[in-house]
Amino acid sequence: MSPHSLAKIHTMFEIVEAIGTVTFSEVPNEAFLAVGMRDYWDGYFAGRAAPLGTAPAEVVHAVFYNFADGEVARHIPWVWGKITPQEAVAVREQGSAAALRQLIGELADSPGLERLADLATRAAVSAPAEGRPLYAGLRALDVPREPVAKLWHAATLLREHRGDGHNAVLLAHGIGGTEAHVLLALTLGMKAEEFGRTHHLPGARLARVIDGLRRRGLVDGDGEFTDVGRRTRERIETLTDERAAPPYDALTADELDELITGLEPILAALTGHP
Numbered sequence: 001m002s003p004h005s006l007a008k009i010h011t012m013f014e015i016v017e018a019i020g021t022v023t024f025s026e027v028p029n030e031a032f033l034a035v036g037m038r039d040y041w042d043g044y045f046a047g048r049a050a051p052l053g054t055a056p057a058e059v060v061h062a063v064f065y066n067f068a069d070g071e072v073a074r075h076i077p078w079v080w081g082k083i084t085p086q087e088a089v090a091v092r093e094q095g096s097a098a099a100l101r102q103l104i105g106e107l108a109d110s111p112g113l114e115r116l117a118d119l120a121t122r123a124a125v126s127a128p129a130e131g132r133p134l135y136a137g138l139r140a141l142d143v144p145r146e147p148v149a150k151l152w153h154a155a156t157l158l159r160e161h162r163g164d165g166h167n168a169v170l171l172a173h174g175i176g177g178t179e180a181h182v183l184l185a186l187t188l189g190m191k192a193e194e195f196g197r198t199h200h201l202p203g204a205r206l207a208r209v210i211d212g213l214r215r216r217g218l219v220d221g222d223g224e225f226t227d228v229g230r231r232t233r234e235r236i237e238t239l240t241d242e243r244a245a246p247p248y249d250a251l252t253a254d255e256l257d258e259l260i261t262g263l264e265p266i267l268a269a270l271t272g273h274p
Contacts, residue, residue, distance in 0.1 A: 002245035004256055006238065009245045012256075013162055015263045016120075018270040019155035022103060023047065028095030035091055036082040045072060046079040047092035051137030054080050063133050065167040066177030068201055089141060096156075097149035104269045114147040116262045119255055120154035124161070126250035132164035158247055165243035169236050174216075178209045183218070183233050186225050 002009065022028075024044065032043025049060045057073040064072065083091070101108040121143055129136035138157050144150045170180050178198065185195035192198045192206055213219045218229035225233070248256055 002242075002249055003253065004245065004248050004251075006241045006245070008256060008260065009241045009248060011260055012158065012248065013241065013244060015260070015267050016155040016158040016162075018267050019100065019152060019263075020159035022099040022152065022270070023092060023096045023156065025099050025103075027099035027102060028092060031091050031095035031098075032088075035087070037079065041071075042075050042079050042082075043091075045075040046083055046085075046088040048134075049076060050085040050088035050092065051134065051141060053085050053137075065170070066180050066197070068178055068198075068205075093144060093149055093153065096152050097144070097146065100152050101148050104266050107266055107269055108148050112262055113151065116259060117147045117151040117154060119251060119259045120151055120158070120263075123247040123250050123259075124154040124157035127161055127247040131168060132161060135161040135164050158244075161247060162240065162244035166236075166240040169239045169243065173232065173236055175236070176209075178206075179213055182206075182209055182213060183229070186219070186223075186229075187233060191223060 028047065029040050029043055032046060033039075037043045037046060045060065048064070049055065052060060052063065054077065055063075057076040060076050061067060061069075061072040079088070107113070125139060125143070127135070129139055135157065138153075138160055141153075144153050170176075175183065178201070181195060181197045182192040185192045185198060188195070192210060193203075198206060210219060210223055213229070214221070214223075217226055218232060220226050251259065
């Protein structure tokens with residue numbers, strides 16, 4: 001059992017999610033377009049899948065878990081004809097560090113940032129990699145030396161460690177990738193037809209997914225959570241947090257508190273919520 005509370009583990013999730021997802025913003029996207037990617041999704045798949053090497057689309061689809069059938073294959077392996085995985089890792093790191101520096105402004109040069117990057121990295125490289133393919137791939141990469149890039153890299157490791165665990169929990173609950181997106185949409189108070197990761201799907205395909213959730217008692221006739229569905233979603237999130245805890249065992253309680261407190265201004269800068 002982790003020595004840290006689940007509340008703190010979840011707080012770290014919110015922080016590393018905000019830092020890690022700068023990767024999917026404009027600056028890294030422009031960097032990938034500049035090296036020959038056709039669109040945002042080429043850069044997304046090239047950058048995120050790069051730690052897996054030139055794995056075929058079927059493997060990337062399995063590891064990423066929640067993309068609809070055929071989405072990965074529109075980009076993998078085409079991108080590897082334009083850029084190598086090693087080059088994609090470099091483009092992603094440089095673009096993400098530039099984006100993070102731009103978004104957090106003067107915080108990027110704060111005297112305590114190197115200490116925060118060191119704490120986050122110690123946690124990020126300490127967890128067992130068994131059953132976590134994307135995390136394992138990232139662990140095999142060199143850790144950047146520059147503090148902003150190092151902090152981004154640590155956040156990405158922690159984010160994908162949690163993500164691999166989340167996929168395992170979803171699988172154990174019989175929740176498929178598209179089903180997971182439908183449940184996330186409902187958690188955010190949106191209809192699946194409105195949600196960015198599912199709204200583009202053919203109506204008949206999305207309807208089949210929702211019907212399957214309805215037959216299992218997870219959503220009702222209006223496509224909203226049932227009590228069982230809501231409890232299932234909450235249980236999945238709790239179990240995911242539990243399985244995201246091991247990296248932080250490398251830190252003492254005081255060090256984790258120091259990390260959370262130190263990163264809170266960065267979270268505020270990234271989310272606009274002080």
